[in-house]
Amino acid sequence: MDWSVSELTEREVYKLLVNTVLPRPIALVTSLDAKGGINAAPFSFFNVFSHAPPLVVLGIEGRAGDPDEPMGLKDTLNNIRSTGEFVVNLVDRAMLPAMNACAVDHAPGVDELALAGLEAVPSRAVAPPRIAASPVQFECRETVTLAVGRRQRMLVLGEIIHIWVRDGATNERLHVDIDALDLVGRLHGADWYVSLRERFQSPRK
Numbered sequence: 001m002d003w004s005v006s007e008l009t010e011r012e013v014y015k016l017l018v019n020t021v022l023p024r025p026i027a028l029v030t031s032l033d034a035k036g037g038i039n040a041a042p043f044s045f046f047n048v049f050s051h052a053p054p055l056v057v058l059g060i061e062g063r064a065g066d067p068d069e070p071m072g073l074k075d076t077l078n079n080i081r082s083t084g085e086f087v088v089n090l091v092d093r094a095m096l097p098a099m100n101a102c103a104v105d106h107a108p109g110v111d112e113l114a115l116a117g118l119e120a121v122p123s124r125a126v127a128p129p130r131i132a133a134s135p136v137q138f139e140c141r142e143t144v145t146l147a148v149g150r151r152q153r154m155l156v157l158g159e160i161i162h163i164w165v166r167d168g169a170t171n172e173r174l175h176v177d178i179d180a181l182d183l184v185g186r187l188h189g190a191d192w193y194v195s196l197r198e199r200f201q202s203p204r205k
Contacts, residue, residue, distance in 0.1 A: 018044075023185030023194045027058060028089040028099055030120070031079035032128045033109065038120060039075045040102045040112040040131070042091070044186040054160040056088055056140060061153050075108050077145075077154055084142045085126040086158060089134035092182040093195055098133070125162040135181040137164040 005013060018024075027046040031039050045059030060077045073081075080086050091099050101116035113120050113131065120129035123139045130137040140158035147154055169180040184193045 018186075019188040022187055025183070025185050026091040026099065027056070028091050028095070028102060028131060028134065029058065029076050029086050030089060030113070030128045030131060031076050031086045032083055033075065033079050034082050035109075037109050038111050038113055038129060039079055040089075040116070040118070041074065041076045042099050042103050043076075046088070049157065054163075055143065056138060056158050056160060058088075058156040058158070059153070060156060073152055073154075077156070078108075079128075080142050080156055080158075081145065083127065085128055086140050086142070087123055087126065087128045087130050088138040088140060088158075088160075089131040090136040090181075090183055092133075092135045093184050093193075094182070095131075095133050096184065096193065123162065124164075130164065135166040135169065135183065138162075139164075 003012075003016070008016075024044040025046060026042055026044050028040060028042045033039060043058050043060065045061075047057060049055040049057045058076075060074055076086070095118075098116035098118050102112040102118075104112075106112060106115075113129075119132040121132045123130050123137075126139045126141065128139075130139070138160045139162035140160055143157040143159050145154050145156045165176065166181060169177045178196050182195065182197075184195050186192075187194050
Protein backbone atom coordinates (compact mmCIF):
# COMPACT_ATOMS: atom_id res chain seq x y z
CA MET A 1 0.00 0.00 0.00
CA ASP A 2 1.06 3.59 -0.47
CA TRP A 3 -0.24 7.01 0.46
CA SER A 4 0.17 10.64 -0.48
CA VAL A 5 0.94 12.44 2.77
CA SER A 6 -1.21 15.36 1.64
CA GLU A 7 -4.25 13.08 1.77
CA LEU A 8 -3.61 11.84 5.31
CA THR A 9 -4.50 13.46 8.61
CA GLU A 10 -1.72 14.35 11.04
CA ARG A 11 -2.81 11.46 13.25
CA GLU A 12 -2.64 9.01 10.35
CA VAL A 13 0.87 10.16 9.41
CA TYR A 14 1.91 9.81 13.05
CA LYS A 15 0.61 6.24 13.21
CA LEU A 16 2.50 5.21 10.08
CA LEU A 17 5.75 6.80 11.22
CA VAL A 18 5.84 5.54 14.81
CA ASN A 19 4.84 2.04 13.71
CA THR A 20 7.60 1.79 11.09
CA VAL A 21 10.61 3.82 12.29
CA LEU A 22 11.67 1.32 14.96
CA PRO A 23 13.06 1.21 17.52
CA ARG A 24 13.36 4.82 18.60
CA PRO A 25 15.82 5.78 21.36
CA ILE A 26 14.38 7.62 24.35
CA ALA A 27 15.75 10.89 25.73
CA LEU A 28 14.56 11.71 29.23
CA VAL A 29 15.47 15.39 29.08
CA THR A 30 16.21 17.39 32.21
CA SER A 31 16.18 21.18 32.12
CA LEU A 32 15.82 24.15 34.46
CA ASP A 33 13.30 26.96 34.37
CA ALA A 34 14.23 30.59 34.98
CA LYS A 35 13.77 30.11 38.75
CA GLY A 36 15.95 27.00 38.88
CA GLY A 37 13.08 24.53 39.04
CA ILE A 38 13.77 21.09 37.56
CA ASN A 39 11.76 19.70 34.66
CA ALA A 40 12.02 16.18 33.23
CA ALA A 41 10.21 14.86 30.16
CA PRO A 42 10.76 11.93 27.77
CA PHE A 43 11.06 12.26 23.99
CA SER A 44 11.34 9.49 21.40
CA PHE A 45 11.58 11.83 18.41
CA PHE A 46 15.28 12.00 19.27
CA ASN A 47 18.63 10.80 18.02
CA VAL A 48 22.33 11.52 17.64
CA PHE A 49 22.78 13.77 14.63
CA SER A 50 26.57 14.01 14.24
CA HIS A 51 29.79 13.10 16.04
CA ALA A 52 31.98 15.99 14.84
CA PRO A 53 30.66 18.16 16.29
CA PRO A 54 28.73 15.82 18.61
CA LEU A 55 25.08 16.77 18.20
CA VAL A 56 21.70 15.49 19.32
CA VAL A 57 18.35 16.46 17.87
CA LEU A 58 15.04 16.60 19.74
CA GLY A 59 11.62 16.84 18.12
CA ILE A 60 9.39 18.70 20.59
CA GLU A 61 5.69 19.19 19.93
CA GLY A 62 3.58 21.77 21.70
CA ARG A 63 1.04 20.94 24.37
CA ALA A 64 -2.13 19.17 23.22
CA GLY A 65 -5.06 21.37 22.29
CA ASP A 66 -7.34 22.40 19.44
CA PRO A 67 -5.66 21.10 16.24
CA ASP A 68 -6.55 24.35 14.46
CA GLU A 69 -5.06 26.61 17.13
CA PRO A 70 -1.43 27.31 18.05
CA MET A 71 -0.19 24.98 20.76
CA GLY A 72 1.46 26.20 23.93
CA LEU A 73 5.16 25.49 24.28
CA LYS A 74 6.16 22.59 26.50
CA ASP A 75 8.18 23.31 29.62
CA THR A 76 11.25 21.57 28.17
CA LEU A 77 11.31 23.86 25.16
CA ASN A 78 10.64 26.98 27.22
CA ASN A 79 13.50 26.05 29.52
CA ILE A 80 15.95 25.29 26.72
CA ARG A 81 15.15 28.56 24.98
CA SER A 82 15.53 30.42 28.27
CA THR A 83 18.78 28.85 29.51
CA GLY A 84 20.31 27.26 26.40
CA GLU A 85 21.15 24.07 28.31
CA PHE A 86 19.72 20.59 28.86
CA VAL A 87 20.75 17.03 29.66
CA VAL A 88 19.76 13.96 27.66
CA ASN A 89 19.41 10.99 30.02
CA LEU A 90 19.07 7.66 28.22
CA VAL A 91 16.63 5.14 29.67
CA ASP A 92 17.23 1.57 30.79
CA ARG A 93 14.61 -1.04 31.57
CA ALA A 94 14.63 -0.37 35.30
CA MET A 95 13.82 3.31 34.67
CA LEU A 96 10.68 2.71 32.58
CA PRO A 97 8.07 3.19 35.36
CA ALA A 98 9.74 6.42 36.47
CA MET A 99 10.08 7.61 32.87
CA ASN A 100 6.35 7.07 32.35
CA ALA A 101 5.65 9.10 35.48
CA CYS A 102 7.67 11.95 33.97
CA ALA A 103 5.57 11.76 30.78
CA VAL A 104 2.45 13.05 32.58
CA ASP A 105 1.65 16.63 31.55
CA HIS A 106 2.08 18.54 34.82
CA ALA A 107 1.72 22.25 35.43
CA PRO A 108 4.86 24.38 34.97
CA GLY A 109 7.11 24.34 38.01
CA VAL A 110 6.33 20.76 39.05
CA ASP A 111 9.45 18.66 39.73
CA GLU A 112 8.81 15.47 37.76
CA LEU A 113 11.96 13.83 39.10
CA ALA A 114 10.71 14.12 42.66
CA LEU A 115 7.30 12.75 41.70
CA ALA A 116 8.92 9.83 39.86
CA GLY A 117 11.34 9.05 42.68
CA LEU A 118 14.42 9.77 40.56
CA GLU A 119 17.53 11.29 42.09
CA ALA A 120 18.97 14.43 40.50
CA VAL A 121 22.77 14.76 40.59
CA PRO A 122 24.95 17.71 39.52
CA SER A 123 26.21 17.97 35.97
CA ARG A 124 29.82 18.84 35.16
CA ALA A 125 29.43 21.57 32.52
CA VAL A 126 25.78 22.69 32.50
CA ALA A 127 23.31 23.83 35.16
CA PRO A 128 20.51 21.27 34.61
CA PRO A 129 21.05 18.13 36.69
CA ARG A 130 21.55 14.59 35.49
CA ILE A 131 19.48 11.59 36.55
CA ALA A 132 21.56 9.29 38.73
CA ALA A 133 19.80 6.12 37.55
CA SER A 134 20.38 6.83 33.86
CA PRO A 135 23.09 4.64 32.28
CA VAL A 136 24.17 7.34 29.80
CA GLN A 137 23.89 11.12 30.09
CA PHE A 138 24.78 13.83 27.58
CA GLU A 139 25.21 17.37 28.86
CA CYS A 140 24.16 19.68 26.02
CA ARG A 141 24.06 23.30 24.94
CA GLU A 142 21.44 24.45 22.46
CA THR A 143 22.89 25.14 19.02
CA VAL A 144 19.78 26.08 17.06
CA THR A 145 16.02 25.60 17.33
CA LEU A 146 13.87 25.47 14.21
CA ALA A 147 10.09 25.84 13.99
CA VAL A 148 8.48 23.45 11.50
CA GLY A 149 4.88 22.91 10.43
CA ARG A 150 1.89 25.12 11.07
CA ARG A 151 1.75 24.36 14.78
CA GLN A 152 4.31 24.57 17.57
CA ARG A 153 6.65 21.81 16.48
CA MET A 154 10.31 22.47 17.11
CA LEU A 155 13.57 20.77 16.21
CA VAL A 156 16.18 21.44 18.88
CA LEU A 157 19.80 20.83 17.95
CA GLY A 158 22.14 20.55 20.91
CA GLU A 159 25.90 20.12 21.09
CA ILE A 160 27.10 17.47 23.54
CA ILE A 161 29.79 18.98 25.74
CA HIS A 162 30.13 16.28 28.40
CA ILE A 163 29.39 12.54 28.36
CA TRP A 164 28.70 10.21 31.26
CA VAL A 165 28.51 6.41 30.98
CA ARG A 166 27.62 4.07 33.83
CA ASP A 167 30.65 2.99 35.86
CA GLY A 168 31.89 -0.42 34.77
CA ALA A 169 30.21 -0.24 31.35
CA THR A 170 33.30 0.98 29.45
CA ASN A 171 36.99 0.07 29.36
CA GLU A 172 40.14 2.13 28.76
CA ARG A 173 39.68 1.79 24.97
CA LEU A 174 36.14 3.21 25.21
CA HIS A 175 34.54 -0.11 24.30
CA VAL A 176 31.02 -0.07 25.74
CA ASP A 177 29.32 -3.09 27.29
CA ILE A 178 25.79 -2.52 25.99
CA ASP A 179 24.41 -5.33 28.14
CA ALA A 180 25.52 -3.38 31.20
CA LEU A 181 23.57 -0.36 29.92
CA ASP A 182 20.33 -2.32 29.28
CA LEU A 183 18.97 0.55 27.16
CA VAL A 184 15.41 0.44 25.84
CA GLY A 185 13.71 2.00 22.81
CA ARG A 186 10.16 2.88 21.85
CA LEU A 187 8.12 0.62 19.61
CA HIS A 188 4.58 0.98 18.25
CA GLY A 189 1.70 2.16 20.40
CA ALA A 190 1.87 3.76 23.80
CA ASP A 191 3.16 0.87 25.89
CA TRP A 192 5.58 -1.16 23.76
CA TYR A 193 9.35 -1.08 24.19
CA VAL A 194 12.35 -3.12 23.09
CA SER A 195 15.67 -3.88 24.76
CA LEU A 196 19.08 -4.61 23.22
CA ARG A 197 19.24 -8.15 24.57
CA GLU A 198 18.58 -9.81 21.20
CA ARG A 199 20.89 -8.78 18.37
CA PHE A 200 22.85 -10.16 15.43
CA GLN A 201 25.77 -9.29 13.17
CA SER A 202 25.77 -8.72 9.43
CA PRO A 203 29.42 -8.18 8.39
CA ARG A 204 30.22 -5.68 5.65
CA LYS A 205 31.98 -7.16 2.62
